Each structure stands twice: as C-alpha cells, then as structure tokens.
Amino acid sequence: MSISAILKIPTNQKLRKSLLVYLGLTAFCIVFDRVYFLLGHGVESIYMLWLFLYPLLGGLLPLGLLWILVDHATEVPSFRAAYNAFNTAMATLLLGSALSGVIEIAGTASIYPPYFLLVGWIIYAVSIGLYLLGLLLRKRNVTKKS
C-alpha cells in the first residue's frame, strides 16, 4: 500500500456526508427490521432487531466523535485507505448480521454468517490501524517539512 494512498485526506465536507449516510443507514436498519418483522408474521431475531447498532455505534458514534473533537479550523484528519476499510467493515458487519437474522427467522441454520462478522471486525480493526498509521505518517511529514 502506498503512503500517498494512506495520506489522501478527505475534506470536512466528506466527513459530514459520511455522518449523514450512517444516520440514514441507522434509520433504514430500524425500518427494515420492523417491515421484516411484520412480513415474517411476528418472528423476531436479535440479529435483525439490533442491526441498527452497527451503523449507530460502529459508524455514527466514532465519526461523530471525530467531528466533535477535532479542530474544524484545520482539516479533519481522515485517510483514504482507512476510510475505505472502515466503510467495508461496516458493510460486512451489517450484511453478516442481516443474513444471520434472515436465516434465524426462517428457522434454519448456516455456518457462514459468523464468518462475515469475524471478517467485518477484522477489517474494522485494520481501518483503525490504518487511521493511526495515517496520523503517524502525517505527523512525520509535517516534522520533516518544518
């Protein structure tokens, strides 16, 4: 992976857009669960019921904290590779949980959905690692220039 790729910095506007996307996803997951509950004759699954927690706590919360805590006078430090990995992790976790819910509600079983959750959390950890790496490289670049 190239350093420039890690250091590619999205703008504050992009972060704001991400916050809105995760807010929309949270709302979508709540509606999706309710609709599926009604169509499934009242059969419920905790994987579906708590689906919205992934975009809420995994997406909206960390991005919101980033938004609140950083100095907006300067750029919000965010990096392309970390950002991509973060979104991929959220998608994988959401999909894994939704699949688990669908399968559980159907009264059947599959060994595969837990792998989605495992892979999702691994990518999530990688995204955090890439973010920290980005911060480190950025600091070094700033130090070198000065």
Added chain:
Amino acid sequence: MKNFLQKPFAWAMIAATLLTLSSVTVLLDTFVIQRVGTSGEVIVSVSSSSSSESSSESESSSSSSAIVPTFTENSYTDEHMTLTISTLRRHNTTVYVADIQVDDPLYLKTALAHDTYGRNITQKTSSMATNHGAFFAINGDYYGARSDGFVVRNGTLYRNTKNTSASGQALIMDSEGNFSILNESQTSRQDLIDTHPLHAWSFGPALIKDGTIAVTSSSEVNQSSSSNPRTAIGQIAVGHYVCIVSDGRLTNEAGLSLLELAQEFAALGCTQAYNLDGGGSSTMWFNGRIINQPVNSGSTISERSVSDCVYLGYS
C-alpha cells in the same frame, strides 16, 4: 495499485461485488442447493421382531388390497385403523383434531421428501402422502432446515447430532408405539438406539410430558410471536394418537399459543404431546384434500414443500 487505492468507487465496487457474491452464495447454500445426506442406519427392523411388526409389512402389503376402507367426509375406518377428524373453534382459531387408532404402531409412518434424506430436499405433504398410498398425513419436523437434532424415520437413524439448545427435546416413538420425550443434550447415540425408536422428531418443545403440561404462556419456538399455525402430535394410549393442526396468520384465524395447544391435548387425555414444525409448514391432508388453510407466504393460502411428513397407510 497506487492509483486504484485513490479511487473511491473502485474500492467500493470491488467490496460490494465480493459482499454480494458471498451473500448470494450463503443464501443459495442455506435455502436452495440440495445436499443428499446419508442413506441411514437401520436400528429398528420394521418388518419383523414383535408380532405386530411381523404382521404389518408382509401381511399389510398382501392384505391391503383385501382391506375395504370406509371413507366419510371426515373419517376413515378399516379393520386395522380408524381415523376421525373433528373441526373445532378455539381461541379465535380453527383447530383440526385427528383422532387415530391403529392396531399396529407401524401403520403410523413417516416419509421423507422424494424418499431422500438431505438438506433442502422438499416436497409437499400431499404429494408425499399420495406417493406412499396414504389416506392421511400431516407435515413433520422439517429436519432438513437444520443441521442438528435427532432424525429417525421408520426405524432408520439418519442423524444423531444433538440439538444442544435449551429447548433441544426430541420425541421418540418406540417400536411398541409408545411416545417419550428426550432431552437431546443428555442423550447419547447409544441411549437413542436403546429406546428402539421407530421415529425420532426434533423440533419441539414438548407440550405434555408424562401427563403434565410442559409449556407456559411465555413458551415459544425461538423468537416467534405467541400465536401461529401449529402442527403437533400426541399419544393417549398405545395405538391411540392425536394429531392437531391449527390455522393462523389469517384475518379470522389468530393461531394458537403453545400453551393453548398443550391444553387441547390435555383435554383429550394425552400423556405425551409434542410440537412439530408449524407456521407456513402446517398442513393436514386427508383423502386427497388439504383440510386446514396453510399460509405459506404472506396471507396466501398455499401448501409449503417440507422435508418430511407423518402419515397413515399400508405402504
């Protein structure tokens, strides 16, 4: 690679493609792709041993042509079996009660979809019953939707993987025609074989165990709502059984809770009763017609294809 990582949509497209493909694969594997399983191990002979068994297969096949059945709209009678189906109204639900008396437990049989054990191998209860020359059938436990839980059919052991969940109970019908309920997590393969099972179903929960109602008002199958279409089977005495199927999921059909279902069996004097697969699977078939109103998807009345059925017949 360097340029690729800087293109936001390239990453997104590849990730979306991989996730879509993997999800479709999982869904196909879970719901569509058929996997034929073991041919099973015969653990109880259904053609000899007890006197009743010896008479059933050889005699029944030769004598079935000589048997003259008497059918009415809701009953069947011959020299070996009687069946009466009553339609009741309970808890804003239509309930179909089949009272069965047989002089040989081997007449209460089970069939696998397409006579094949495996996952995602399904067939309509009516079709299975017709293919086996049955005159009465209900859906079974839909074993093929799960990868654990005991499966014994007509004396053949197909699966002894325990359902270790808290509700993991199996219904055993032994070679003498007695029902018993086992906790699967505490039952070894040998323990299962030692019960001499003609059939073992794994769905549950037990509704009545040893004469006592075994469910409460809060009991439910997984996370299901409290009222649903149901299929269940119980025993009053040796050779005397009851099958109950209830409607549900329709405007004027609320469905039964497990407790309400258990109370119906208790009122009939059952000492053992067990919940089989319900919901859209619930089907009662008699003499060429579906008795209940199976709700397969949405509120459409149609029969669902399932893994197995329980039937009465000579072949």
